[in-house]
Amino acid sequence: MQLMRLILPVSALLLTAGCASGGTGSAAGSAAGSDDLLREHGLERATVSEVVEQLDRTNEDRASGLSASVTYDSVTLQDDGQEAVLTMPEDEFYLAVAPWTTTTHDCFHHSLSGCQGELVNTPVQVLITDAAGTVLVDDAASTYDNGFVGFWLPKDIAGSLTITSAAGTATGTFSTFADSPTCITTLRLV
Missing domain, CATH: 2.60.40.3700 (Immunoglobulin-like)
Incomplete structure (x- = not known):
């Protein structure tokens, strides 16, 4: 159990720290606990596309502690132990x-x-x-x-x-x- 507590935060840090080397649907409800995270950052009513655009256009999220990264399939947001994984638009x-x-x-x-x-x-x-x-x-x-x-x-x-x-x-x-x-x-x- 202690090893799992260490692995999860380290893997989350590697995923979202800085640049990682190597839509149209609603952002809300994509992962357990994601509603609170999205609400805390004023993103609960935003589409996935709006979340990406809002976070990419400003550096304000850096001061708030929110980290977010984009892949082909998803946008992963993390803050203070909470995580939300939003599905990218299909096309x-x-x-x-x-x-x-x-x-x-x-x-x-x-x-x-x-x-x-x-x-x-x-x-x-x-x-x-x-x-x-x-x-x-x-x-x-x-x-x-x-x-x-x-x-x-x-x-x-x-x-x-x-x-x-x-x-x-x-x-x-x-x-x-x-x-x-x-x-x-x-x-x-x-």
């Missing part, structure tokens, strides 16, 4: 991108409350196309307080993305499969 994938010029970090599963990109609140132009050349995103955007900008894309596709800012342009590839990263930190603007 949507959340991809967070942090363009950079000087500093970056390794990332695989985007931590909504721990990842910090270099370029905060920076205007960017984004072009995302699938492998067939269909334009999925062609918009002006701005990186969030955490230096990332996020996009909801169809699941189970691959393609390319180009980000342009006053600092330069970066082009790379992405995929939205079950084993794909939800966090891209390799796009250096030159």
Whole structure:
């Protein structure tokens, strides 16, 4: 029993600390005890997509103690021993991108409350196309307080993305499969 008490907090810490290397439905009621956690952070009426977007756009959750990470299937939120696992929308994938010029970090599963990109609140132009050349995103955007900008894309596709800012342009590839990263930190603007 004591070993189990040690393993659970350590595994939870590894899952949500910083960036993890390597929707449309309601967020409420996805896991036992999740209602209290969601209510404490004002998320009880938010959809999964709204939870992701709200937590990714601000650093306020860091001060509150809430940690959250995104995978293909779920969003895991943790705070003070409570956990909520929310199911991602069936046909949507959340991809967070942090363009950079000087500093970056390794990332695989985007931590909504721990990842910090270099370029905060920076205007960017984004072009995302699938492998067939269909334009999925062609918009002006701005990186969030955490230096990332996020996009909801169809699941189970691959393609390319180009980000342009006053600092330069970066082009790379992405995929939205079950084993794909939800966090891209390799796009250096030159």
